[in-house]
Amino acid sequence: MPSKKPIAAAAADSKPTGLAYIVGRLDHVLNKRLRDGLAPLGMTVPHYTALSVFRVLGTLSNAQLAERTMMSPQSANEMVKAMEAKRWIARTPDPDHGRIIRISLTDDGEAVLARCDAVVKQVEDTMFPDVNDEERAWLHAQLRGAVKALNLAGL
Numbered sequence: 001m002p003s004k005k006p007i008a009a010a011a012a013d014s015k016p017t018g019l020a021y022i023v024g025r026l027d028h029v030l031n032k033r034l035r036d037g038l039a040p041l042g043m044t045v046p047h048y049t050a051l052s053v054f055r056v057l058g059t060l061s062n063a064q065l066a067e068r069t070m071m072s073p074q075s076a077n078e079m080v081k082a083m084e085a086k087r088w089i090a091r092t093p094d095p096d097h098g099r100i101i102r103i104s105l106t107d108d109g110e111a112v113l114a115r116c117d118a119v120v121k122q123v124e125d126t127m128f129p130d131v132n133d134e135e136r137a138w139l140h141a142q143l144r145g146a147v148k149a150l151n152l153a154g155l
Contacts, residue, residue, distance in 0.1 A: 030127065037119040042086075043112065046071065046079055048120070051088060051113045054105040061100050088112060 034045045046069060053068045054060065060068070066076035080103060083089045088109035094100035105113070128136065 026127075030123070033123045033126075034120065037123055038116055041112065041115055041119065043116050047083055047088075048113070048116050050076075050079060050083065051105060051109055051116075054089065054103070054109070055113060059102045059104040061094070061102060065103060083109070086112075 031045055034048070038045060038048055049069050050065060053065065057064075057068070062076055062080060063073055065080065066073040069076060069079075071079070080089065080091070084091060086108070087106055089103050090106050091101045091103050094102050128139075131139065
């Protein structure tokens with residue numbers, strides 16, 4: 001006859017481990033640290049995120065930017081207007097589709113992004129002071145996998 005798990009162990013299997021809670025707390029405190037660090041440079045966390053997305057992916061439409069920065073197309077459009085006024089990005093018509101506007105990073109955007117990168121790097125180093133490069137790569141892969149898994153689950 002197979003052995004039964006103790007009732008307490010069986011109940012523990014059905015309870016969350018607390019990872020969702022701690023990730024939520026991390027998100028909250030990380031956003032505060034980033035806001036506090038980026039504000040003196042005239043940057044917001046959503047603006048930094050958007051500029052970083054442009055650096056990695058190149059030219060995007062407003063809809064693509066909204067999806068990548070986790071905001072509504074309307075909010076992304078307002079953010080684009082603000083960043084364009086600061087000359088961090090440029091908008092140009094898509095040569096293949098008349099209604100699509102392509103958005104790209106400017107030299108000014110690259111320069112401000114480089115200054116902000118130093119702040120973000122400092123926050124990351126403070127967050128994980130004892131994590132070596134190999135462990136950071138592993139952690140990065142795990143977090144990307146979690147994002148992918150939840151996106152595929154329709155969340």
